[in-house]
Every structure is written in structure tokens, then in C-alpha cells.
Amino acid sequence: MSLCVEQIRHVCTLGAFESVLAIKRAVPIVHAGPGCVAKLWTTLGSQNGHQGSGYVGGHAIPCTNASEKEVVFGGTDKLRKVITNTFDVIDGDLFVVLTGCTSDIIGDDVGEITRKFQAQGKPIVYVETGGFKGSNLIGHELVLGAIIDQHLQPQEVEPGLVNIWSSVPYQNTFWSGDIEQLNILISSLGLKPNVVFGPDSSVDAINDIPKAQYNLVISPWVGLRTAEQLKNKFGTPFLHYPALPIGPTETSKFLRTVGEFAGIDPAVVENVIRKHEDRYFYYLERAADTLLETRLLPRRFITVADSLYALGIARFLTNDMGLIPEKQFITDDTPNDYQSGVAAEFEQFTSGIVAETVFSNDGGYVEEEIRKLKIRSRPLILGSSWERVVARDLNAYQLSVSAPIGNELVLSKSYVGYNGALQLVEDIYSVVLNDFM
């Protein structure tokens, strides 16, 4: 963690209320100051692909709006009142109480209040997410942890059912498209994804988490804690696949790995891969002329992103597109314990190529480092909206792939898989072509 941060790429622990919003008909109840929700949804929502309020986001989120009175005399009475009335007012299937700095510092006993509602049979859990505890990626795991600990019950395992822990809702801008693409990939192997987040999600799927035969963590580090927790509580085995599969090289490797883990007939897996790859290369063959012949193509790329997108994109551009990675900036406040493992993944490229990784969530430092790089030809910077300034100054091509993204409206788009790779190629080379046309 950097001492101080500029141009922020993630928010604080409490930002994980967005993970609750990613579950259909799940409702966050925020016990914090009046501005926390609005501030956090700016970075995670309105300025990140313009992801809006949806069903019960934004100003619809029940919140105690803690004032001086609650800070001085305690906020439990107000919280109890807001929870009680939320059950009458808001139409939801699961309620998650999240606390902010005010509550956590003064020491409101939120657990005691919540347990009383739980004892009445209400579907409610609580999680302490005071902002000083860390990033919203940590908060995301804390929310899932609270649901696992306080809400989930052991169930009979359903063969073939898989929980996928990958893109972090709202933080990873393309999360809902990513989940749809991962579901398609996993389904193509004959497995059944249990859809916890996104357009096909439901609280039923949450309740079914213990039914899964496997947990799949598709991410450098986020989600590992969740999978370990599920293994401890329900004995569910998990597979950790560190790279987000983008493009044929990584996605085919991913499918083979999952297939082997789940004991799927290799012939089935190879058949699936061949179909996907055939389609991918049909399009890539047509694109090849432009990929080679357009003026001023980028040869080298810089990534400024969460470890999830940075690794996935770097693997694809290096292993499949023939580009060369410059410094890769990992901005998700990766916990120290995971950093060397994540860095090691950036050493596994084709042709013995190794990328230098820099871990920092201070965008100001990242900008200084980018300005120091000496790059021949026009570089490609894959980062957030913050990088648009430095990209203009360095005459670089810029594509927004990581939070916050204010300059693009993102709906179902995803860079995951074979189709996602085609999308990424379209987007990068459209930036190049738009630059002079």
C-alpha cells in the first residue's frame, strides 16, 4: 500500500456494497456517514463505465446517514430503526448490513443488532467494512465471508455445479460481461455455472453456493479467501487459475485445465476448443491485413490495471498479438503476501518474454514512472480514464480497461475468452484508426 494516493483506482472496504447490488434482489443497508455511498459509487459506478443505480443502488440504498449525534451517542438505535423499516419498505430477498468508519471507530455493536433479526428468521447478515480496513476488493471478500459464515447452510452436492469467483462486480468495469462469457465457456464443457452475480444471478444461487461440486477462482488473488472459506466450511474443492482467460492461447489452456480438474473427457474439451478457435481465427485472418499494414501501429504496451485485467490482457497481447509488454502497473493494492506470486505470472510469456511489474495504487506515482519510460514508436497505454492525460502528453494510444472509466459507456462488453479477445482487438485498433481518420 502506498503511503498516500492520487488518481485513485479503487475505493475503501465499504465499496463492497456494490458487490451486494450485483446480486439480484439483494439489498445493502449502509451504516455510515451521509456521503460514503455517493462517493464510492462515483468511482465504482457512475465514473466506471457509467454503471448506474440499477434495482436498488444509488439513492435507493437504505443508509443511516450517521450524524454528530450518532458519533457521540452511538448509532445502534438509528441502525435498528432503519433495518426494521427496510424490511417493510424495500422488496428484497437478502439484506447485508455494511458499516463505515463512523460505526467501526466508535464501536457500535452491529452484530448484536443483526443477530436479533437473524433470530427472527430474517435473511440478513452484517459485515464490518470501515474504510480504513483496506480496499473494496478486500471488502468484496469480507461480504462473501459474512454470507458464508452467517447465512449459508450445508447442502447435498449437485454434480457439475460450479461457483465462479473472478471479476469483482463494479470494480472490474466489464464484470457482468465477464461473468456471462465465463459462464458460456464453462457451460461449453458441460459444467453448470451457479450464477451468483450479474444479469442471471439470484439469491437462490447464493443459497446454492454450498451445493457446488467445485469452486473456480479465476483471478490472481481476489476470491482465494472465499474459496478457502468454502473449502473449510463445506469441503468444496477449488481450482485456482490465476489468469483471466483472454484470447486463444490462454483460454484454451484454461479450458484444458478446468476439464482435467473436473474429470471431463479430453476429446470433449478439444472439440470445444477447436470450434471456438476456428471462429476466432476466421475473424483474425480477416483482420490480419490491418494489424500489419496500418501506419503507426503500437509495438509495445503499458498496462495500468487491477492484477486481474493486467495479467489477462498482457498474456493475450504478448502471446497472441505479438506485442511487447513494457512496465505493468498493478493498482489493486495487492496484499504483500500475494505480490510475488502475481509478479511470477508476468514472467510466463511466449518467447521467454518477461514483463516488469510495479505494484502501486498511487496513480500519481504510476504517472511519474510512465513519463520516465523510453519507448520507441507510439506506445499503447491500457489503463483508466486517468491515463488519458499522460497518453496525450506522450502521444500514446490509450484504451480504458480499468477503473475508473469515465470516457466509455460499458454495458455487456467483455474482453474474456475467444470472443472477448476479438472485442479487445477491435477496440485497440479502432483507437489507432480513429487517431488519424
Next chain:
Amino acid sequence: MAIHLNLSQATIREKRLKSIVGYQGTIKDLAEQSQSGCLKNATRGFSQATNCNSGCAQGYLSTITDAAIVNHGPIGCAGDVAGANAGFQWGQSIRDWNQRNVRIINTNMSEKAVVFGGDQILKEGILKAYERFKPKAIFVTTSCASGIIGDDIESTIKKAEAEIGIPVVPVFCEGFRSQIWASGFDAAFHALLTRIVKPAEKKRPELVNVINFAGSGRAVITEIFGRLGLVPQFGIPYSNIEEISRWSEAAATISICGTLGSYMGNGLEQNFGVPYVTALQPHGISGFDDWLTKLGETVGKEKEVEEYLAEQKVLAAPELEEIKFKLKGKKVVVGMGPSFAHNYIRFLEDLGMEVVWGFSWHYDAKHDHGGCPSCTVELTKTDKDIPVSVSDQQNHEVINLLSKVKPDIFIGRHPGMSVWATKMGIPAIMVSDEYSAFGYQGTIEFGHRIIDALTNNSLAVNLSKRINLPYTEWWLEQDPFSFQEQKNKKRESENKKNVAVR
């Protein structure tokens, strides 16, 4: 109310202006209770996420071109910075400037700092901001966490200031300290009035300070003021420290928004002798007439203003008539900050529309010059008494009321609210630009914007058919304001009548 520049922080609006966030009744009752001094805030048994004063304070100050901000708190307290930066890109873009990012550093307060104190990381943040940006001034915005753990902000700031030799100014805006986010504007202006604005060395009789936001109306105002022999100086956004230091030289200060400008305008008047023009807002014809006339009276340009307005009236008359004909009797609900809300209510009524409800996101019982806000008083001068309520964007009240009164259109301001009317199938307009409906041409433009919104409502209609609102049937059957406590029972029955009639 006097603005005390000897204090380190601005007094919050609840205490200074008797401001409230909970009320329901009518505009005449609201004005009467404010004037008699017995207006009380209603608290709520159920509440939803609103905004805090920190967002206003650091968002506003972040647009000063050669200053930097150090936000002392956990990283989430800088979550609004992406939004401030989006606004800053827009402001630079409409000025054809080379675009850069806002200069805000967050001290990334961790559990360790909460336990052992955050003074050291604050000092490091200030030094880092100085090293990175070489600013002319640094503003330090506080957070809930820094406030509760009791960091000695002022002493840390003084030490840092001694090292770097530029003004380092505290802006006290802990989220919990005020329920009224506009207190954050006051906190920002207090910092400027105490440490940046200097006594005038010479007076400039032609110069008028114009307090605004992004300032899209600069060209129009420059032209109008030019005809009056006046020169506008827009700010505070997109000004530099040196320019702000000389705001004391102007002949007058005027604001695009009464809520925004009250502290700075009156602070300049009381402490630097620059008269503040307390007029209606320049939205709609009567508002613009009043705004410019009062400015003319303040700076001795009555005749020029009269001539200009007479000319504009003739030019705009045919188009205004056409708009009024098309909008006559259309039912509208307004939801904005208090000054915008009460000014837009008057403006929309002037267009012949029927304002069936007015929400204001807070309400100041008085402004810093001492009187009840002029836009509120103005609405009491007609026979009609408009039902109004005050809520800090409490979504459950707004949705419940809209579902009952079913207006032809919702006109709102502030992000994240107008969209809910759209989700209900109601045409909606969000007034994000403070110069919407400014002056005669702006009024005509806005009239057409309403007509367009009423002409094709397919987005809202289709959306409302396929999505569900997050509210239970039970709630939508209740009185919209039933969670407001300390209600006056008599007014409650009257209010039910207001809601039920429609």
C-alpha cells in the same frame, strides 16, 4: 448572520441558517415558519443514502487551477474525485484548455493511523502534494475518521506550511458534522475568505464577481455585462489563487445560485466591503429581470439594465408565447437544491405549467444576509400555495409521491435522482448545467427542451414496463412522508388532501 473569519471553521448551516432536511407542507407555511423562527427539522425513521459536505468542499476547490488538495482520510473519502475530475475535464474542454487531471492526494488512512493517529501521514501527504504539483496553495479536507480520532490538523498544517512556504489551509468537512452537503461549499469559501482573499489595494468599479460552477454561460454574460459597461470575473472554479486573492477589488458579487453563493457573497460584503447582490436566480424571465435589475441598482447601471431588458422582452415575446401555449397546464414535479427548486418552481409556473409538488434537497430558513431566501418569499406573493417538502434526496419519499401525483414531467437537479422518474415512465429532465434557462434565450431553449421531453417519452415508457421498483406495495400505499417524525398533525391531514386530490 455574521460570517466570522476569526474562527478556523465555518459554522454549519443547521446552526447558522437554521437549515433543515425534513419538512412537508406548503410553500407559504414554510416561509411563514422560517420568518417566525419556529421552523423545525423532522427526522426520519427510515433513510436512504444522501451526500456529505466533503464532496462539495473538495469538488469545488479542486477546480482552482493552481491549488492542490490533500484529503485526509481513508481512500474511499476520495471516491468522489473521479467525479470531480470528470467535471474538471468538461470545464477545461469548454474553455479549449489543454486538459489535465485534478490535483488531489488522499492520505490513505489505514487501521494503524486510526489507532495511532494520522498526523504523520497528513504531513507526508502535504509534502507530497507540494513536491508533485508545486501549487500556490494547498487545501486540506478532513474526513469522518480524522475527525473522530481527533487528529490535530491545525498544528500539523502549521508545521507543514512553515516548511513549504505556501498557504496550507484546513477545510473542515467531516461527513457527519452536517446533514446538509451545501455546508461543504461554506467550508470551502471559509478557507478562501480566511487565507486567500486579500484586502483590496485598489477598487475596480467595472468588475463583478460571478459565483458559479462550470461556467458554461461565460460568453453570454460577458456580452450582456459588456453592454452595461461591466466586466464579469467568473469563479471560483477555473480561477487561480492570485485572481481569487483579488476578489475584494470588485464592485459587486452576484451568484448563479443562492445556496452556493450566500457564504462567499456575504463574507466578501461583511469583511471586504464588496456588496453582494441578493436577487432571484437568473432562471426564467422574472428571475433574470430581477437578477440583472438588482445588479444594476448595486453598481449604478439602472438605466442600461432597463434598456437591455426592454429590448430582450420584445425579441423573445413571440417564441415565449408559443412555448407557453404548448406547456399550458402541464403538471410538473420539481426536485432540486433549495435555491434552484424554489426558483425553478416560479419559472415553470411563469411558463404556464402547474407545479404540483416541489422537493428541495434541504432548506435554509435564512441566508447569510439575514432574510428568508428571496426565491421562497417570492413564491408566497401569489394566490396559489404550492405543496412542498424538504428531503435530502430521500428516494422513498420521491418515488412514493411521484406514484401518487403522476406528473406529466419531473424536472430535477443533482445526479442519481431524475433517473428514478424515468424508471417510473415519467418524462424527466436533469438540469446539470447551472446556466440552463439563463436569461431570455436560455428560457426559450429550456422551454423547447421540456417540449421535446414531452414529445417522445419512449425510453421511460419502455423501461417502466419491464423493470420493478425496489419498493414494497405496502410502502407505495403509505403517506409519502410517514417516516418523518415530529410532524404537525394538522398539516399532515392537509397534506394528505394535497396528495389525494390528484
